[in-house]
Amino acid sequence: MKRFLVIWMVKLLYFAGNLLGKGTSLPGGIALKICPDILKRLKLPKLVVAVTGSNGKTTTVEMIARTLEKNGLRVAWNEGGSNQIEGVTTLLCRRANAKGEVQADVCILESDERYARHTFSYFTPTHFVVTNLFRDQMTRNAHPKWIADLIGEAISEKTTLVLNADDPLVAKFGKDRPGTVYFGMAENIESTKEPVGCYQDHAFCPVCGQRMEYEYYQFAGLGKYSCFGCSFVTPPADVLVTDYDPVGETIEINGTDRIRLAFGGRYFIYNLCAAYAVCQLAGISGKQAASDLSDLVQKNGRVAAFEVAGREGMLLTAKHENSVSYDQSLEYVSRQDEDMTVCILVDAISRKYFTGEISWLWDVHFEKLNTPRVKKVLLCGRYAFDLATRFSFTGISEEKIEVIPSLEEMGRRFYAEDGTKLYVITCFSDKDKIYSRVHALGATAK
Amino acid sequence: MGDFYEDSRVSVRICALFPDRMNLYGEGGNLKILCRRLEEMGCLCRVDCYEGEEPAPNWMDYDLLYLGSGTEEAQQAALQLLFDQSEALADYVESGRMFLVTGNGTELLGHSLTTRTGEVLSGLGLADFQVEQTDRRLLGDVVGRYVGEEMPQIVGFINCCGTIKGRVETPFAELSFGKEWSNDGIRAAEGYQKKRLIATRMIGPLLVRNPQFLEQIVFWLGEEKGVTPNEPDRKSAPWEAYRRSMAGLSERMLMHNEK
Numbered sequence A: 001m002k003r004f005l006v007i008w009m010v011k012l013l014y015f016a017g018n019l020l021g022k023g024t025s026l027p028g029g030i031a032l033k034i035c036p037d038i039l040k041r042l043k044l045p046k047l048v049v050a051v052t053g054s055n056g057k058t059t060t061v062e063m064i065a066r067t068l069e070k071n072g073l074r075v076a077w078n079e080g081g082s083n084q085i086e087g088v089t090t091l092l093c094r095r096a097n098a099k100g101e102v103q104a105d106v107c108i109l110e111s112d113e114r115y116a117r118h119t120f121s122y123f124t125p126t127h128f129v130v131t132n133l134f135r136d137q138m139t140r141n142a143h144p145k146w147i148a149d150l151i152g153e154a155i156s157e158k159t160t161l162v163l164n165a166d167d168p169l170v171a172k173f174g175k176d177r178p179g180t181v182y183f184g185m186a187e188n189i190e191s192t193k194e195p196v197g198c199y200q201d202h203a204f205c206p207v208c209g210q211r212m213e214y215e216y217y218q219f220a221g222l223g224k225y226s227c228f229g230c231s232f233v234t235p236p237a238d239v240l241v242t243d244y245d246p247v248g249e250t251i252e253i254n255g256t257d258r259i260r261l262a263f264g265g266r267y268f269i270y271n272l273c274a275a276y277a278v279c280q281l282a283g284i285s286g287k288q289a290a291s292d293l294s295d296l297v298q299k300n301g302r303v304a305a306f307e308v309a310g311r312e313g314m315l316l317t318a319k320h321e322n323s324v325s326y327d328q329s330l331e332y333v334s335r336q337d338e339d340m341t342v343c344i345l346v347d348a349i350s351r352k353y354f355t356g357e358i359s360w361l362w363d364v365h366f367e368k369l370n371t372p373r374v375k376k377v378l379l380c381g382r383y384a385f386d387l388a389t390r391f392s393f394t395g396i397s398e399e400k401i402e403v404i405p406s407l408e409e410m411g412r413r414f415y416a417e418d419g420t421k422l423y424v425i426t427c428f429s430d431k432d433k434i435y436s437r438v439h440a441l442g443a444t445a446k
Numbered sequence B: 001m002g003d004f005y006e007d008s009r010v011s012v013r014i015c016a017l018f019p020d021r022m023n024l025y026g027e028g029g030n031l032k033i034l035c036r037r038l039e040e041m042g043c044l045c046r047v048d049c050y051e052g053e054e055p056a057p058n059w060m061d062y063d064l065l066y067l068g069s070g071t072e073e074a075q076q077a078a079l080q081l082l083f084d085q086s087e088a089l090a091d092y093v094e095s096g097r098m099f100l101v102t103g104n105g106t107e108l109l110g111h112s113l114t115t116r117t118g119e120v121l122s123g124l125g126l127a128d129f130q131v132e133q134t135d136r137r138l139l140g141d142v143v144g145r146y147v148g149e150e151m152p153q154i155v156g157f158i159n160c161c162g163t164i165k166g167r168v169e170t171p172f173a174e175l176s177f178g179k180e181w182s183n184d185g186i187r188a189a190e191g192y193q194k195k196r197l198i199a200t201r202m203i204g205p206l207l208v209r210n211p212q213f214l215e216q217i218v219f220w221l222g223e224e225k226g227v228t229p230n231e232p233d234r235k236s237a238p239w240e241a242y243r244r245s246m247a248g249l250s251e252r253m254l255m256h257n258e259k
């Protein structure tokens, strides 16, 4: 009876919240107060897939959900990324009938890395996808290994793991767990023999602590590794990118299925592999999944065109305090074959208060902008001088760099037509400070 | 290499301890800015790396040793790899040479380190304290007065899971903001100093964020070498960034005190 009431209350609150434009975690939060084990009392579908990791969770979940829906499955998923226990509770109650049965064939649940252990103390997902573990918001998350330990607490013995084989910290979850599904990427034209970037997080074996040897790297410590100390190696991938064509922007999986790539280049590939793997687990053929995923990934909110006084611009969204996310945007910019001005805006790191913590700036590979095509670099926002200090070690000549702490000044500077295209890299949290000063043209396909 | 010996400049030799393992929070920036400043002063700066995979060098060959932060696993590995150097390092510190430690590298200096699983490891024994780690992460901005020479306040960030047990009589700083992240979480004392062993639990680019403290370090190094530092450019980016950081944190301090 209590279950019945709680489910209906969530449905009502959700409906009312929608009208008021309120978030999706509130109804679940109230439900959990009234009935803390409500999640335990629901009857879930046969396939319940949890997705976690530092980068790309939301995109991965969306790709999986849309592909499965396209193939006629009823999918319950946390659209909009309400990924803590409250959001998951809202979603599942909302989709449940009077008997507490979640009306879906599949649940795809994006899960916050730190809070997954709370959510999954009430029910056990059938599959657990871990996309990657990178340095991400370390002012909250401590460090990737700390997060790995917390995710470890969320994983039940009964769950089948779907893991990034090329990320040692992630692949470690599959050690001594037969049946684990791995996705990975074979050596390709963009792999490197030496690590690229500012730090060597993955250089030491997560099992025994000794230094590992890499046959090649893809990026950020992902690659083919082996440990001399304990024989921990990159596990063979069930979903393997056998070919990557950066010019044609396609990948080939397991030698047969070709998928078109969207923005993100190679940084995006692992998420695509994870999505492909889950689609197969849900009974979709590889060929079908590849075709549907190709159609899906054409639009991406991370790159948006704008125009300012006749000057063309592109806004690339990265995440502050997440060096891999920045590296991804920097790589995109550095590959453009045109003269450009690059603006980096770091104005608010935390939305709540000022923090002086800028150590992550030393993890971002800003050296990538040291190319002849980059004519000017504008360092903007409250942290402009912290950026300037970091940039003074990139080898980029001083004449190219302008330090502009004031946002008004930055806006005016955009109008200075000098024949270059303007590329702006900033965080979701600082995005509006750009949009209020330019004429947005919307998300683009490329 | 030849140039190094032929160069007439005064050379300053630095050894970075575990620059790969213990480089979690932008530690690399410290050595970059330190070397640049030393070269500005007309010194030749040479940095060697010790990752514990090769025989330990003669520490006495160096003017400064530097150790930063790592994951708890990296930290334990570093302790294990450095443990048989305890005595040599104690001699180094006794000799009055400089040993700069930031972040949870500091946790290795005491008599013992109790890990999150309750294991008690012997520390390097360079400092008179014990450290206990728990599952609770200590995370936050701090501002403090350097205990020693007069200078503007130090700004920093703490990100660790260890608390220092035992009263530290010679801390690195007295915190005026973020006291809950101090050595014991109660008193204002943060970090540890003995002779020129300078250890703070503040992470990452301490010298990048605190040019006033960088000046102190190069002053001491210069003193040893007979080099007087030239005037720093106080309008340069690190100084401007410091002032802004201090202003931002002062604002928070005021709000905090009003509560």
Ligand SMILES: [Zn+2]
Pocket (backbone or CB within 6 Å): A205, A206, A207, A208, A209, A210, A227, A228, A229, A230, A231, A232
């Ligand atoms: Zn190993």
